[in-house]
Amino acid sequence: MPATIDDVASLAGVSAATVSRALRGLPNVAAATREKVRRAADLLDYVADPAASALAAGRTSTLGLVVPGVGRWSHARMLELIQDVALEAGYDVLPVTVSTPGVRDSVLARHPFRRRVDGLVVAEVPFDEFQVSRLAEGRPLAAIGLELDGVDTICADEFAGIAAATEHLLALGHRDIAYVGSASQHDHLVAPSARRAGFVATLESAGVAHPDHRLVESQLSATGGAAAMSLLLDEPEPPTAIIVASDEMALGAMEVARLRGLSLPLDLSVIGVDDQPVAQFVGLTSVRRDVPRLAQTACRWVLERLADPAVAPEPRHVVVRTDLVKRGSTAAVRT
Amino acid sequence: MPATIDDVASLAGVSAATVSRALRGLPNVAAATREKVRRAADLLDYVADPAASALAAGRTSTLGLVVPGVGRWSHARMLELIQDVALEAGYDVLPVTVSTPGVRDSVLARHPFRRRVDGLVVAEVPFDEFQVSRLAEGRPLAAIGLELDGVDTICADEFAGIAAATEHLLALGHRDIAYVGSASQHDHLVAPSARRAGFVATLESAGVAHPDHRLVESQLSATGGAAAMSLLLDEPEPPTAIIVASDEMALGAMEVARLRGLSLPLDLSVIGVDDQPVAQFVGLTSVRRDVPRLAQTACRWVLERLADPAVAPEPRHVVVRTDLVKRGSTAAVRT
């Protein structure tokens, strides 16, 4: 049986209240007392029971996190980054993965965070204002990649990123460009619509056509990229360049293109999104998103509001710049 | 403020004890009473406070999970699968990602599961018996991909999988084969050593050489595969076939090979591990691991022991078969 606060108290010769104060670093504890308590706690390998603390204090010291599966590099990274920031601040993180709209609804119905977390971060999962407030139940919440009025939001400048990618291809002489976006369109999800809009707007202002069959939707995975590429290559006249919504997709797409006998980047230019480590290795041109910035900011905002409920009375909305990293996967169009 | 058990009790006109019993489906509650209580709870949107339950019952209804980061498809899948099984049984999952030996040691020091979980699953994170028992502190634990005496373990037959892959290449006439394994070698981690052994043993029994420079180690990611491939292709006489330890690695490796002007599979045969969805799409020959079986079994074992501490007094050790799925990325050696 693990030691309790009373064990520590009697070993240190003080009251349980003093142990509690000393160990949590509260003020108004004599330095000598604190030292004595610390030694006793160490000796007994004491850690406060989180359930008892939560019940007594009315705080769980846990953060909820909603992510759309962790199959994608950027979401796996977000999970790790948020866990790091939270742990640093003495918070656990309770992640829930929401892979489909069905799961999302069952999550909403099951209240997985009810009384379980003090605040939460929602990362790129399609929720509207109402659903998000149902999840939060009055607790601090920050959203990544969502457009929501009442809560803190941070997202990458997806429009500018894809616009830059499109311009890059135009500058290389491409006039038949395809865009493969995420299949999970949603009013409040920033990426899918902003990217698409960045693509379309750039082509339009250059006077270049963007027929519907050049706008494809697929899963944000290598498999999804491979599937979309197959589709595009099945057409009588395939595009000369393609922008896909993640680097994973790009890898899958490039592999299929090469399987089909295309020589890259001569026959086809490819651009991904995220600029995850592999992009540099395989020379993939990619729209870099500052994933650490997105994840850490969202997490810190929640911690801030937890520490001081009066901070930033108005919801914060930040857009983080994206950068096009040009590499060898894009080249001048074949003439 | 969310409703408490007393709110439900007074609304239903019964005692808190009866509410507790009725809602948890315990026997010895009149059907009519149970119905009445359920309606009251629904009306008040009541969910029992997990902290209070945990404190009173001495159980947290939470499972701990240790995974080595979630950047890899198989680990992300395991997280999802285990979450599903656990939720089904009324348990939450508290995952901790351990990406480096440094993090592993700090996890051991910080007791992240102390009083926080009822049992735990450890998936492919290098722990020895002593460390695992320190984590478990007497609670049920199951390990995936680890060779440990005192606890339930389940792993894929990595030796047979890589042996089959190697035989396949030999049958295709390859005599210069490279193997790229995981950089995280560890006495108790099954995959790295079993795979390597399967590779070496198969070549030896066929009388084929396996010089040291054909045994490479790298990260289990597309980046790691790309890096290893670069290394191998820098040699004066590159191998004609390569087995890499994950499908992600294979994608990275193939991309680099093609970038360098090789034509696949004519100039180079490639085999991955896992057979994740993308493998089928890009025609990658891969050693299929039954990830759902691994994850679900481990999770169920823990739940079983939680339900009945007397079950299976002896630790269980199961090895799950692997299957080589042959596709177009492997072909006869060029003559």
Add this chain to the structure above:
DNA sequence: CTGAAAGCGCTTACAG
């Protein structure tokens, strides 16, 4: 089948 009461292990005003 149901209820009253104790207790789980903490934290937090309140006194001193």
Add this chain to the structure above:
DNA sequence: CTGAAAGCGCTTACAG
């Protein structure tokens, strides 16, 4: 700076 005491919201023997 420290302690005694109440209380957080449940569950669980124990009685009936």
